[in-house]
Structures are given as C-alpha cells and as structure tokens.
Amino acid sequence: MNGLLHEHLLGPEIIVDDGDSTTASVGGTKAASPGGRNLAWQFDMHGQWHRVYTTREAVLREVQGAASSSGNGTSFPSVQMRDIRQLDSAYSISDRPTILVRRQAILMNIDPIRAVIMRHRCIVFPGLQSDVSKLLEATFLAHLVESPDTPFEFTALEAVLSTITTWHATQVAQGQLEANVVLNTLDSADRPRDEFERLRVVQRRFDELKTRVQGIHSLLATFLDNDDDLHHLYLTKLHNDPMLYDDWRRFDADEATSLVEVYAQRTFTTLSAIVLQLTKANNTESSLHLKWTSKRNQLLLVDVPLKLLFVGMWIASFWTAAAAMNVESPWSNLDDGGLFFWCVFGGLALVGCGVFVAAVVYLRQRGIRVTFSAPMEVPSVAPTLASMLPTPGSGDVDVDSGRPALYFDATGTFSTQVVSRSEIFTRIQRAAADVPDVNDAPASDHPVDIPVRDGRLSDAKAISRGCASSQSTCGTFECSRRPSLSRTNRPYPCDSKPFSSIATRFAP
Template sequence: MTSTIPPLKPSLESSPWVQVHRNTLKEIVTVLKFDVHGNATMLRMRRADVLKMTQQAAAALGGSPHAAKQPSDGTPVGPSITGRLPTPSHPHGLSVSDAQMVHMRDLRKLDYAFVESYEPSIVVRKQAILINADPIRSVIMRDCCLMFVPDTNHALVDLLKQNFHDTHGEDDDNQMAFEFRFLANDFERMAPIVNSSLERLASAQMSSGELETLRTLKNAMNEFESQVNGLRRVLMEILDNEVDLHLLYLTQSLLEVYLQDIHNTKTKVALMLHRIQNTESVVMLKMDAVRNYLLTADMLFTLIMVCMTFGMFVTAAFGMNLTSGLEQTQGAFVAVLAITVLCAVVSVYVGIAFFRKRGVII
C-alpha cells in the first residue's frame, strides 16, 4: 500500500511575538546527520526544518516496506518504531499512532541556543527517539540520525564520526536495529572520558601544583558522576515504563545490559573519586608536615634570638661610659665573654629540651 506524504502547512510567522522571538534567538542550528551506513554530513538547518524532517519520517509509514498489513477484520495495526509488527510473543504491541509526534518543545531541549546543560532524558516520539545526555544530543529516526553540535569545529564532531564509522564498519550484516546501534554508540561515548581521567590521575606526580590538579580532576569526575547517575536514572525510568518499552520495541534484558554498563561505569567513577580523595589527603598531610617544619624552625630561631638577647644586655651594660673597676682587671673580658656565651648556649639547650618534652618539637 502506498501513500502520498501530505504537505505540511507553513507555520504562521506574522505574529509580533514570533518576530521578536526570531530576532532574539538563532534559528539556524548545526546538525551532524548520520545515515544507516555511518556516513556523516554536516548541515546547517532551521529548527522548523528539523521538525519537518521528523514529521515527514513519521508520515512516511504508509510507503515503508515495513508497513503494517490490514487484518481480515479491517482493524488497523501499526508497526513499532523499528518497523516491526506485533507478534504473539508480544501481545501488547502498540501502534505508532499511539505515540505523539515530535514537537518543537522537544527540539528546544536539544538546542544549545536554549539549554546549555539539561537533565539526561530519553524521549519516545512517533518514529523518533530523542536522546539528551550531554554531550550527546540527538534525534534518532528510522533511517538517519540528527546530532546537534555546538559548531562545526567542535571536538565532538570528529569523535562521533570516528566512533560511528567504527561501530558500523565492524559488521555490515549487523541485524541489530539502527536505534539500538546508535544508543550503544551514545553510551560508549562516555568510556574515553573515564579512561582519560584514570590515566591522568595514575600518571600524576606530587608537585607544588598537585593540589590544584587534584581539584580540577575532582570537579571533572563529580560532573561526570552526575551525568552517569542521570543516565542510570533514565534507564530505570524506562524499565519501569511499559508503554515506552513497547513503543521502543525494546526487551527488558536489552536495557538491563545498558543498565549494567552504566553501573560498571558508576563503580569506576566512585573508585576514582575515592582515589582522588585519598591522594588529596596525602597531599594535605605533606603540606601540614612542611608547615609544621617551618613553624618548628621559626620557634628555634626565636629561642636562639631570645637567648642571644641576654648576651646583648651584658654587652650594653659594659658599654656604658661609667667606671666599673674592671677595666684594669686582667682576664675580665675573657671571663665575661665566656660566661655570656655559656649562659646563651645553656638557655637554648634547656629551651629545646623543655619544648621537646612538651611535644612541641618532634
């Protein structure tokens, strides 16, 4: 059965609010389009064009080779989002007509012009899956995928092209549905970030700037842990939502695999954060030891200066222009000097012994 795609009605753009809205926000978005073979094309599109593309993909079900056949009683049966029909093993197979179309509000959640960072989510729409898990923001359709990127020169572009091409190049006869392959590619995108953080921390050496480095790594790992927890929460919500499971035509065991991968990643992040905290504690202990050493040295020099002040007092006393009767005494100078130095040394020794007994000097 063939069907023509009805032309979409142009949106009303004569409203004053729409004009102000158009002047305030950029309408052009940068999109990286992937086909089922992993070929990437960089496009500059209006958000309205992206919405129109998703609506056309949903409206083209009538001409799809996987379109549902009408049963003998005339009851319409719609295919799932992957183009499959309900089977006896899946008696609750839902028609795609039960799912909502992609709305503009759904696309705004993926647009960098509207939202810098957003809570991770996987939204099921008619013939489309919308994934928002920073840095992945994508719209997955039956035969293509639209990836929102900040700009054409962003580092994410080359990484996505390489990973997507490698994923599809391993097995050209891969029978896994296109949506599932791209979901796997999305989640595997997080692995290099964790590995890079592990290598950076493992190769770090103690230095004067180690505490600042640890602070930077800790902040990055905390942010990544938040993303992992968000993805885990999204998968748990989908597992608890029977409607989304049927619309995605996903089995619970498949999502359990993804959930297990996320749990493993979460465990690695938790261990890494624990190692960072331990290293931070070691650095702080070393800094405390250095600070205590400096305080001890300062106390010793202060004690020596106090003891030398006694000798300076004796010197000042004999330096006055008064007759003491010792000027003509043989050996008086040597005796006074020896007694003064001896008293200073004994005072320093007694002071060090006293503070060491008190535990101030280790």
C-alpha cells in the same frame, strides 16, 4: 518565508560537513546553510546512510506522518514542536540527558548525540565531533549486519547507546593515562611545583565526566522502571497493531528491558572507573598534604629552640652593650687581671642558658615538645588507602554474577549459598512447572506467614510477587486465591499446594 527565517535564527550554530566542524560568521551572526536548513545524518533500515539538509519543522512533519499512518485511535501523545526543541540545549530546562518516547518516535538527547528514531529511519542532528560521527557510522553498520532481523528501532537505539557508552569509556581511558602519569610524578617528586596544578586539572576533568556519566546512568535506571515507555519502544509492533497502544500489557517488553539494562550496566562500569580514579587522586593529594605537613612541623621543631637561644643571647648582649657604653663607670679603670671580665662573661652565659632552660620547661609543661632531633618518620598512607580501594576490575561486574544469599527449605533450616539471578529464575520456573505434579501431600488452606524485618518492605513485596507466580514462600503478605499464569500460561491458585518450594533472599 517566516518559517524559514524562524529556523534560520533558532537553528544550531555549528554545521558539520564531512566530519569537519565549521562555523560561518557574517557580521557577527552565525550563518546557517541555504534556506535555513542544517546538515544532519540519516540512517535507514537498509544500512544506507547519507547527509541531508533538513529543518526541525521537516523532522516534525515526517514523524507526524509516520504516526498518522499507524491509525489515530489511541490516547498516546504524538510528537510536538516542544519535544523537538528538547533536543536543542538552548531550549532545554536542564543539561540532563533525556529520552522521550512518543507515538512512532524516540527522541534522544544524550551528550554528544541528539537523534530522532523512527521505525524505518534515524535522523541524527548536527553538532557531532568527527570521532563520534565515525564511531556512530561504524556501530550502525555493525549492528545492522549482526542482527538483520531485529526491528530497526532497536538497532538504532542500540547503536546510539553503544556509541555514547563507548565514547565516554574512551574518554575515561585517555584520562586515566594522563592521571596515572601525574599521580606517579607526584608520588616520586621531592619538590612538586606544577604537579599540583596538573592534578587539579585532572580532577576537574574527571568531575565533569562523572557528572555526565552519572546523568546517563540515572536516566537509564529510571527508564527501566517505566513499563509504559519500555513497551512503547516497539515502534514496528505498534505500527502493525495500533490497538496495542491502549493495551500494551498484552505483550512483554523483555527485549527492550534487556537492551537498556546492558547499557545501564556499561555506564555503571564507566562510572565506577571514574569514581576509582577520583578516589586515587584524592588519596594522593591527602598523602602529599600529610607528608608536607610533617616536614613543616619538623621545621617548626627546629625553629622554636633556635629562637629561644637568640632570646638568651639578646639578653646577654644587652648587658655587655650597657657596660661598653662611652660613659664614666667604676669599672672603667679596674685593673684586676681580667677577673671581672670573665666573671661577667660567665654570668651572662649562665643567664642565656637559664632563659633557654626555663622556656623549654615551661613549654613542656603545656605539652609542647622542643628538640633539635628529627621527628619520627610518618609512614606513607598510600599502601593502606590502596588496600582499602576496590580493584580496577571490580567495577566491571557481570550482570549475572553470584552473590551470597540465605536459603530456606520446607523444614525451617537455612544456609548461605552463592546464587545468581539466572539460577533464581531457573528455580522459580522449575517450581512453577512442578506445581501440577505435586500430589503426595494434602492441600492446605492456611497461608504461610514468615515475619519480615522492619525496613525490608520491598523484599517482602518481591517475595509476595514470587509466591503469586511460582509457589515460593511468602513474607507477611498472604497469597490470595486469584489464579495466576506461569511462564507456560497454565492457571493455578497460588495457595492450592503445600509449602514445598524454596525461599531465597539476598543477604544484606
């Protein structure tokens, strides 16, 4: 009873049934399903899926049971309750997405999906939106039909990652339509009023998407560098041979690496689209600020000379007001045919003009231009900024696209060529396969030493590793005499042959 009460109080607040999100409230407290259980999705390896009522404790017991059936002679950690709690945002330290690889379980908490993947079953926790749940169901079935021989853990992992990346890409595409309408309206409106507020709403929305997608991309990129977790994704293989837990270097993780790399590239494509849209919005806002600043400066240029004229007229009106006061003055009874009036009028006009000219000269001496003419039209910066931006399809770069690289040969000459990663891999394999057949040159015991520029230590390490496996040229790192295995599992010493292959290095 205490366990059920614990699950009732700490369980998720939203219960999803038939794609509809409903929330029950009794006395201000969220009510869970009967018995403290919550409705979750369950997918199996036969392509069947259904909704079941379960608890976190039940999921923990099921995962621990699957791990115990694989043997206990391993130091790899099993799933604990704290790992299950990581799937709930109420107990996670941060909102960053996480992928925890435990013994016979993969725990994923990537918005909007929280799932536990086992070798024969996948449990998705409640809280999904209706569109996400439908997309997840369709993706699961599609991957099971497409690759029936693939281990279930990879099918489930690919289905979850595909759903997440597709859902975020859809959110970005919908946001781009709204953003383009707002940007076009701002660009054509003479007096934008509500458009600025709409632009800020769009920017906030894309900032949120950028934060989420960037977190997913960072997670996948970091996961690619973790060989331990990549090898332990093979739940079925580790279940069939538990000794691989402590000696996982006996097999390659190429399939897992390729799967994670594909979706890391997809998230990067989505992230590039978000950054491009934010850049367009910021450039449009900057262009509008420049445009309205120019108009405000034009109004100031007209306002200053008008104020100077008013100052001159005020000085002239002061003298006329002083002469028209109802007091005795020597000019009260002056009868000269209006000569005095016109002289005073002309003198005051000259005083007003003199004040204006003196003020203009004074301001120009200090670099302030005073004129009634309109300022020079400021050209729009939008075309220039647009030409500096990448094209919309630039973010969708193929993983195996070519890039410029420096090509060195045995004679010391070099050239620039466009090569791809697959071509580099093919050349290394070809060089490794041809090593035993090279008999036309004497062996050399002197290591090849090519200086490497400062700050490119990682490049030197990469070239050094290539030398140990495929007889490529090294950097400042000398090849040792330890035997290495090629792709065909044939041992050979790396420095037993002359400097006959190539060294390819990507240009900066």
